[in-house]
Amino acid sequence: xxxxxxxxxxxxxxxxxxxxxxxxxxxxxxxxxxxxxxxxxxxxxxxxxxxxxxxxxxxxxxxxxxxxxxxxxxxxxxxxxxxxxxxxxxxxxxxxxxxxxxxxxxxxxxxxxxxxxxxxxxxxxxxxxxxxxxxxxxxxxxxxxxxxxxxxxxxxxxxxxxxxxxxxxxxxxxxxxxxxxxxxxxxxxxxxxxxxxxxxxxxxxxxxxxxxxxxxxxxxxxxxxxxxxxxxxxxxxxxxxxxxxxxxxxxxxxxxxxxxxxxxxxxxxxxxxxxxxxxxxxxxxxxxxxxxxxxxxxxxxxxxxxxxxxxxxxxxxxxxxxxxxxxxxxxxxxxxx
Numbered sequence: 481x482x483x484x485x486x487x488x489x490x491x492x493x494x495x496x497x498x499x500x501x502x503x504x505x506x507x508x509x510x511x512x513x514x515x516x517x518x519x520x521x522x523x524x525x526x527x528x529x530x531x532x533x534x535x536x537x538x539x540x541x542x543x544x545x546x547x548x549x550x551x552x553x554x555x556x557x558x559x560x561x562x563x564x565x566x567x568x569x570x571x572x573x574x575x576x577x578x579x580x581x582x583x584x585x586x587x588x589x590x591x592x593x594x595x596x597x598x599x600x601x602x603x604x605x606x607x608x609x610x611x612x613x614x615x616x617x618x619x620x621x622x623x624x625x626x627x628x629x630x631x632x633x634x635x636x637x638x639x640x641x642x643x644x645x646x647x648x649x650x651x652x653x654x655x656x657x658x659x660x661x662x663x664x665x666x667x668x669x670x671x672x673x674x675x676x677x678x679x680x681x682x683x684x685x686x687x688x689x690x691x692x693x694x695x696x697x698x699x700x701x702x703x704x705x706x707x708x709x710x711x712x713x714x715x716x717x718x719x720x721x722x723x724x725x726x727x728x729x730x731x732x733x734x735x736x737x738x739x740x741x742x743x744x745x746x747x748x749x750x751x752x753x754x755x756x757x758x759x760x761x762x763x764x765x766x767x768x769x770x771x772x773x774x775x776x777x778x779x780x781x782x783x784x785x786x787x788x789x790x791x792x793x794x795x796x797x798x799x800x801x802x803x804x805x806x807x808x809x810x811x812x813x814x815x816x817x
Contacts, residue, residue, distance in 0.1 A: 513661070516585040518572040520592055525617025526550050527568055527592050528797075532743055533621065535632045536645030540672040543663070553659035553673045554628060556580030557712070560673040562663040563817050565592070577661025593619025596746055601787045603794075607765055611794040618797070620790065622746030626712050627705070628674055629743040630726070633736045634700050635693060654687070655679050677705035679709040700731030719747040742789055751781060751788045758792070760802055765795045770802035 530550050530814060534542040543551040549566040561580025563589070568575050572592055576584045596619045603609040604697075612618075623629065636644040644803065650675035656672035663671035675683075681702055688698040704711060714722035721736040741747050752758055753774045763772025766780045784791040 514576045514581040514585055515573045516576075516588055518574065518588050518592065518594075519570065520528060520572060520594065520619075522598075523616040523621075524567065524570075524592060525564065525615065526592075528615060528618045529621050530565075530591070533623065533629075536641070537651050538669070539645070540649060540656070541598045541628075541659075541674060543671060545682050551663055551671060552584075553663055553671045554580060554584060554623070554625060555673050555676060556583040556625065558583045560657060562659045562661045562671065562673075563588075563591075564663075565811065568612070575661075577663070578659070581660075582624075587624050590622040590624060590746070593621055593804060595622055596620045596748065598790065600748075601790050602785050603791075605766055607798055607800060608791060611798040615794070615797060618790075618793065620746040620748055620793075623744050624715050624739060626715050626726075627677070627708055630704060630711065630732075630736070631674070631680070631701055633739040634697055634704070634731070636739070637697055637700075637736060639692075640796070641663070643692055646694050646712045650691040650692075651675070651687075655683055674694045677708040680705040690717075695716055696731065700729065703729050703731065715744050719745060719750055723750070735766050748790050749788050751778065751792060753778070762792065762795055764802040765798065765800045768817065 495623075516748065526548070526552075527544075530542075530552070532625075533552065541553045545551065547566065549564050552563045552565075554561055554563065558582075559579030561576055561578040561584045563581075563584040564575045572588065574585060574588050576582070584591075590812060598612075601612065603612055632644065632648045635647045652672050652674050655675040657675075659671035659673050660782055684696075685698070688695075711726060711729070714725045717725065722741055723734070726732045726737040726740065727734075733754065734750055738750045738752045742750050759772045759774050759777040760770045762777045762780055763769035767776075772780070781788040781791055
């Protein structure tokens with residue numbers, strides 16, 4: 481927006497020869513298309529596998545199109561890239577654009593759950609057995625990218641989903657960059673790649689405030705991006721070691737690390753603890769106890785050790801949740817304070 485400081489374009493206007501010059505808005509660079517085909521080892525449902533990567537219906541880094549394709553804009557170790565994936569007769573057909581195209585295609589099998597082992601899950605509850613039977617295409621994604629899941633997870637700390645999605649949308653559109661390739665063509669809005677660590681670090685305090693992000697969450701993000709390289713390396717560690725590394729950053733606890741590593745690593749046993757609603761949902765689904773706390777939830781999930789995250793996903797997908805007793809939390813408007 482005109483007049484707003486942006487680290488990517490620190491001066492909005494300049495004077496040349498006595499005339500006011502307005503810089504041309506950034507456009508998507510032209511890049512050749514790279515492509516790859518991949519045949520998954522079993523049934524695959526793109527919506528179930530990649531759905532957890534979407535941060536709200538207007539996420540500027542994620543789109544679905546009427547032909548069934550899923551589009552993602554990511555910041556890879558090689559730079560920004562756009563990936564389109566579609567299923568055709570049981571085979572995944574992928575195209576990618578941008579400096580990160582080859583990286584995205586190389587990691588396509590992991591993204592589509594190739595490293596996952598759903599056959600190791602043995603449901604002991606009728607609800608889980610029925611949910612698994614109805615969703616044979618559920619596989620746990622592994623992006624291999626920590627920061628792109630960590631930052632939105634931090635934004636989701638102790639606020640409503642709508643608040644967090646709004647903040648992510650505003651910040652990525654304002655400080656990210658247009659996604660390479662044709663992403664956004666024919667879509668209601670252009671897609672964007674999230675900002676790089678340096679740009680996150682240079683976002684002014686008033687812009688966090690405008691996006692509805694309080695000082696605690698913005699400070700946590702600033703601490704995380706200062707050690708971005710070390711955090712990205714966590715994707716190659718065992719899940720518990722990866723979580724321990726994330727916990728070294730003040731403001732990142734078990735809830736945030738689990739939400740991050742479930743996506744970045746496809747970790748099938750990482751359970752989200754510290755959530756306001758999840759223990760009651762698990763308790764109600766498995767034992768009829770809507771008052772369950774974290775300890776009770778973990779006890780109920782103990783028979784599924786090694787696959788507790790998958791069990792949680794299947795419960796959430798079953799739709800069996802306790803009836804609502806209180807109104808939803810009202811989103812807070814930090815920008816109006």
